[in-house]
Amino acid sequence: MVEVAQRLGGYGYFPATSGNLSIRESGETLHMRVSVSGIDKTRLTEGDLLLVDEHLQSTEQAARKPSAEAIVHVKLYQKSDAMCILHVHTLSNNLITLRYDARGSIPLSGNELLKALGHWEEDARVNVPLVENYSDLTKLATAVAAAYDPAVPGVLVKQHGIYVLGRSVAEALRHLEAFEFLFSLTLQRAALTPLATAE
Numbered sequence: 288m289v290e291v292a293q294r295l296g297g298y299g300y301f302p303a304t305s306g307n308l309s310i311r312e313s314g315e316t317l318h319m320r321v322s323v324s325g326i327d328k329t330r331l332t333e334g335d336l337l338l339v340d341e342h343l344q345s346t347e348q349a350a351r352k353p354s355a356e357a358i359v360h361v362k363l364y365q366k367s368d369a370m371c372i373l374h375v376h377t378l379s380n381n382l383i384t385l386r387y388d389a390r391g392s393i394p395l396s397g398n399e400l401l402k403a404l405g406h407w408e409e410d411a412r413v414n415v416p417l418v419e420n421y422s423d424l425t426k427l428a429t430a431v432a433a434a435y436d437p438a439v440p441g442v443l444v445k446q447h448g449i450y451v452l453g454r455s456v457a458e459a460l461r462h463l464e465a466f467e468f469l470f471s472l473t474l475q476r477a478a479l480t481p482l483a484t485a486e
């Protein structure tokens with residue numbers, strides 16, 4: 288996870304201490320290691336991942352606070368078979384929520400990297416769920432978990448960022464890189480459309 292945080296940090300995906308990461312522990316009851324709140328995630332260390340239960344009680348270090356958005360991770364784990372969740376704020380994932388604000392989802396289509404999201408079918412089309420950015424984080428977590436679609440490993444929050452799920456750290460990373468590529472492509476393709484039509 289530390290290597291993943293460094294890699295995502297290298298892409299500029301954690302501006303201004305934003306973002307959070309978690310890994311679910313295997314076991315009967317829900318426990319996860321989640322990043323400490325407010326730290327620079329580009330410099331994450333193993334010690335910055337706090338072990339907490341579903342009530343966000345730390346079983347290790349009471350002095351350090353888990354991510355303010357840890358409740359979103361809990362509710363997504365309760366709704367899915369994910370073992371890792373990555374949350375990042377990027378220019379592309381914010382701009383795309385502006386473009387499709389009224390639609391309630393982001394349509395992705397017409398590109399090979401949809402396969403990296405698990406969609407190998409001909410003419411694959413994916414709708415990434417889009418939810419309001421509620422300041423009440425329990426309300427946000429409930430909305431994100433309700434919008435989650437098992438066929439799409441991510442949920443976007445308007446003018447905020449994306450939560451990406453994977454059954455392993457490597458899978459979550461692959462999903463996140465694919466989403467960010469596809470958001471950027473979709474935005475740039477839309478900007479090119481008038482030119483293509485004029486040709």
Ligand SMILES: CSCCC(=O)C(=O)COP(=O)(O)O
Nearest residue numbers: 304305306307324325354355
């Ligand atoms: C400074 S970014 C605002 C909070 C946020 O959206 C985020 O992703 C980081 O919160 P955390 O408590 O995990 O540091």
Ligand SMILES: [Zn+2]
Nearest residue numbers: 305306356448
């Ligand atoms: Zn955030």
